Amino acid sequence: MITDHYVLTAAQFDGLAAGYGTPDALAMLRQGQLAKRKILLQGVLAAYPGPAVDLLLRAEEADAAVTGEVLRHPHVDAWAAQALRHGTAFGYLAQLAAAAAVRAGLSFAIDAPVSHGWAYLPGLGAVPADGGTVTVTPAVLGADGWEPLRSVELEPGYAVAIEDLEPFRDTYHWRPAPRLDAAAFAHAAALLRDAWQILTRRHPEHAAAMRVLLRSVVPLLRPESGASVSAASRQASGSVAVVITDTAEELSLLLLHEFMHMKLDALRDLVDLHASGAAGRFLAPWRMDPRPVGPLFQGVYAHTGVTDYWRARRGEPDAPAVAELEFAYWRRQSAIAAESLAESGELTTEGERFVRGLRETLGRWEREAVAPDVADKADAMVLAQTVRWRLRNWRPSRTELAEMTGAWQAGSTPVARKSGVLRTDADGEPSGMPGLVGLIRSSRVSTPETADKAAAALLAGHPREACSAYTLRVTTGHPDDDSLIGWAVAAAAVDPDLAVALRMRPDLAQEALRSIRDTDQCDFLRCLGRSLRMI
Numbered sequence: 280m281i282t283d284h285y286v287l288t289a290a291q292f293d294g295l296a297a298g299y300g301t302p303d304a305l306a307m308l309r310q311g312q313l314a315k316r317k318i319l320l321q322g323v324l325a326a327y328p329g330p331a332v333d334l335l336l337r338a339e340e341a342d343a344a345v346t347g348e349v350l351r352h353p354h355v356d357a358w359a360a361q362a363l364r365h366g367t368a369f370g371y372l373a374q375l376a377a378a379a380a381v382r383a384g385l386s387f388a389i390d391a392p393v394s395h396g397w398a399y400l401p402g403l404g405a406v407p408a409d410g411g412t413v414t415v416t417p418a419v420l421g422a423d424g425w426e427p428l429r430s431v432e433l434e435p436g437y438a439v440a441i442e443d444l445e446p447f448r449d450t451y452h453w454r455p456a457p458r459l460d461a462a463a464f465a466h467a468a469a470l471l472r473d474a475w476q477i478l479t480r481r482h483p484e485h486a487a488a489m490r491v492l493l494r495s496v497v498p499l500l501r502p503e504s505g506a507s508v509s510a511a512s513r514q515a516s517g518s519v520a521v522v523i524t525d526t527a528e529e530l531s532l533l534l535l536h537e538f539m540h541m542k543l544d545a546l547r548d549l550v551d552l553h554a555s556g557a558a559g560r561f562l563a564p565w566r567m568d569p570r571p572v573g574p575l576f577q578g579v580y581a582h583t584g585v586t587d588y589w590r591a592r593r594g595e596p597d598a599p600a601v602a603e604l605e606f607a608y609w610r611r612q613s614a615i616a617a618e619s620l621a622e623s624g625e626l627t628t629e630g631e632r633f634v635r636g637l638r639e640t641l642g643r644w645e646r647e648a649v650a651p652d653v654a655d656k657a658d659a660m661v662l663a664q665t666v667r668w669r670l671r672n673w674r675p676s677r678t679e680l681a682e683m684t685g686a687w688q689a690g691s692t693p694v695a696r697k698s699g700v701l702r703t704d705a706d707g708e709p710s711g712m713p714g715l716v717g718l719i720r721s722s723r724v725s726t727p728e729t730a731d732k733a734a735a736a737l738l739a740g741h742p743r744e745a746c747s748a749y750t751l752r753v754t755t756g757h758p759d760d761d762s763l764i765g766w767a768v769a770a771a772a773v774d775p776d777l778a779v780a781l782r783m784r785p786d787l788a789q790e791a792l793r794s795i796r797d798t799d800q801c802d803f804l805r806c807l808g809r810s811l812r813m814i
Contacts, residue, residue, distance in 0.1 A: 284314070285307060286307075287307055289521070292304075292629075292632070292633070293636050294618060296632065296633040296634075296640070297637070297640050298539075298583045298591050298637060299484040299488065300542060301489065302487055302490070302491050305488045305492050306491055308491075308492060308542070308547075308549065309351075310535060311548055312351070312516045312545055313350060315470075316355050317350065318487055320350065320357070320359055322359070322363050323362050323369065325491060327369040329503075331373040331375075331389060334380050334389055335376040337380065337383075337385060337387075338380045338385060341384065342384070344779025345379065345383055346379045346382070346383060346528065348382070349375065352378075352494075352517075353494055353495055353516060353518035353796075354401070354448055354450065354514075354515050355361060355375065356517065357447040357514040358375075368447075370391065370392035371446070373389050373392065374392070374398070374399055374400055374401060374415075376389065377389055377400050378400040378403050381417050381420065382403075386417065387417070388414055389410045389414070389415055390413070390414055391413060393410060393411060393413055393414060395446065396408065397426075397446075398413045398555055398672070400415070401445070402428060402440075404420070404426050404428045404444065405422060406419050406425050406426070407424040424786065426444065427459070428441075428444060431467075431472065432698055433472060433475040434479070437490050438499060439493060439496055440494060440496070441467055442496065442497045443456060443457065443458045443459050443497070443498055444535055444585075444623050450514050451509050451512050453502065453509075453513075453518040454499065455497055455498065455499055455500070455520065455548060456776065463498075464676075467496075467523045470526075471530070472526065473527030473530075474527040475525060476527075477528065478531050481592070482531075482588070482591060484687055485538065485584070485587070488538070488542065489538055493519065493541070494518060495518040495522035497518055497521075498520075499521060499522045507521075507524050507533065508521075509521040509522065509537045511537040511540035511541045513547075516545050518541075519533075519534060519537035519540075519541060521537065531588070532585065532588050535584045535585070536584055538584070538615065539580050540581045542580075543576065543580045543581075547573075551627050552629055552633055553572045553576065553625050553626050553627060553630050554572075554625050554626075554627065557573070559623055559625055560701055561575050561617055561619045562616065562621060562665070564612035564616055564665070564710070565578055565612070565689055566578070567672075567710045568673075569672050569701055572623050576620060576630075577615045579613055579617050579637065582609055582616070583637060583641065584814060586610045586641070587631050589603075589609060590647070592606075592609070594771075599765075600724045604720060605654050608657045608660050608661065610641060610644045610645060611657060611658070611661050616663075617637055617638050620634050653723075654718065656723060659771070660712075660716045660719050662767060663714070663716045663719070663765075664712075665766070666764045666767045666782060666785045667710075667713070667760060667764055667783065669784075669785050669786060670786055671702075671760075671761045672701060672788075673702070673786040674699050674702060674786050675699045675786055675790055679699075680787065680790050680794065682762075684696075684794045684795055685697065689796065693803070693807060693810060694812050695784055696814075697782075698784075699784065714764060715764055715768060726738070733745050733748035733769070735754065736748060737768060742769045742771075743772075743773045743782070745768075745769040746766065746770050746772075746774060749762055749770075750801060751814075753792060754792070754801065758788075758792040758793060760789075763781060763785050763788065764785075767782055768775075776805040776808035776809050776812075777805050777808055778808070779808035779809075779811050779812055780807040783808075784807065784811060787807070788804055791804070792804075
């Protein structure tokens with residue numbers, strides 16, 4: 280925690296927990312971030328005394344307000360943390376001091392390092408230079424080749440920087456883009472303005488929070504997959520990183536998603552929401568790996584913002600056909616993940632209060648009506664994604680499997696456990712909407728093409744036919760993940776006991792199907808389902 284001096288009121292805290300946050304609450308988070316930077320900077324100054332320290336102190340004495348603005352530069356945090364952790368990159372302190380001195384109107388000369396051909400002054404811009412260092416004076420702003428940090432005015436009095444010069448902007452998971460040329464910058468600026476209009480019109484509470492905390496946007500290189508990726512970093516509060524998308528709608532969603540991450544990170548620097556050293560791993564429906572409580576907290580909060588986006592988007596005349604389905608799907612998945620948080624046993628008192636507030640918001644949205652066919656599709660998508668996650672991450676213990684199959688073959692009723700053993704070797708990866716989940720989503724727009732006759736029957740609204748097809752496939756020796764997922768979704772409509780077994784213990788069902796060959800496998804799974812109902 281930063282300091283006890285930055286304490287949110289109950290109303291401010293509850294507003295953030297509801298998914299939003301008033302401007303005064305965001306102002307407190309902003310002050311907390313400046314305090315965090317100053318604490319980090321004190322460590323750097325103690326480790327690296329020299330002319331840069333003297334210049335920064337002169338700037339502070341001359342104009343504390345503008346020096347504070349320089350220290351609010353989002354990536355100061357990333358630099359200071361790296362300098363203290365690795366004992367490197369102390370030269371950035373000269374760049375920081377020079378930026379503060381320029382803004383404070385001081386006369387000075389200081390040697391600053393060159394990175395990738397640029398000597399960068401945080402929040403101001405960069406000058407091209409050869410060699411390891413360059414002497415910086417106030418005249419640098421008018422030097423040949425000076426490249427200012429470019430900003431986009433989103434509305435009168437509020438602008439965000441397009442940060443494509445900062446040497447520490449690689450603090451995100453994705454690779455940052457190089458300096459944008461004039462055409463690329465103009466395209467990004469136009470999209471940002473249009474995205475901001477969408478946010479202020481459709482999501483005014485989120486926009487009000489962004490005005491306080493969001494200072495810059497880092498353009499990212501689009502990955503080879505072509506996906507529109509985005510990121511936030513706890514070491515770069517005030518900035519989000521995004522691929523510059525093709526549409527303002529897509530960009531507004533990315534900005535909202537990442538701002539939710541950034542907002543929660545800033546809160547976590549003031550308040551402990553979960554126990555330190557928490558060791559549990561939990562279902563996060565947007566990923567295929569079990570997540571610790573901290574990242575799960577982040578994911579729930581960010582996807583509450585995603586849900587809110589689709590909640591508002593679905594009611595507009597030009598809303599895409601999938602908008603209502605996206606809302607129904609993400610509100611359910613966010614509620615499931617929030618329930619996992621609440622039951623984790625790893626939350627502090629403040630964390631429990633925060634999750635209660637978040638669940639109240641999600642609960643209200645759960646009561647909002649959606650078309651019955653949309654609700655059915657969303658339920659099927661949630662089920663398919665849940666079964667896939669459990670197949671990937673759970674496995675029955677050898678003892679459990681032996682007891683279950685042994686009891687069945689001996690004519691006794693098998694008694695199941697609620698969950699399997701969580702795998703420790705699961706690779707972390709985002710889930711996207713693989714397999715049947717993506718097909719169901721696509722069916723909202725058009726009839727998706729698939730060579731899988733069982734899946735085609737399911738998508739066409741014939742669950743009994745689909746269930747029969749999946750049953751034949753699985754019981755004749757092909758209990759692969761996709762078949763079990765489809766079987767679970769089809770069975771949900773026609774065979775409740777079978778559906779329970781496949782939903783709650785697909786890992787055990789898969790292994791049991793491979794072990795039981797001389798008896799009715801479906802009867803075994805139905806018995807398993809009845810056993811699970813009693814837990």
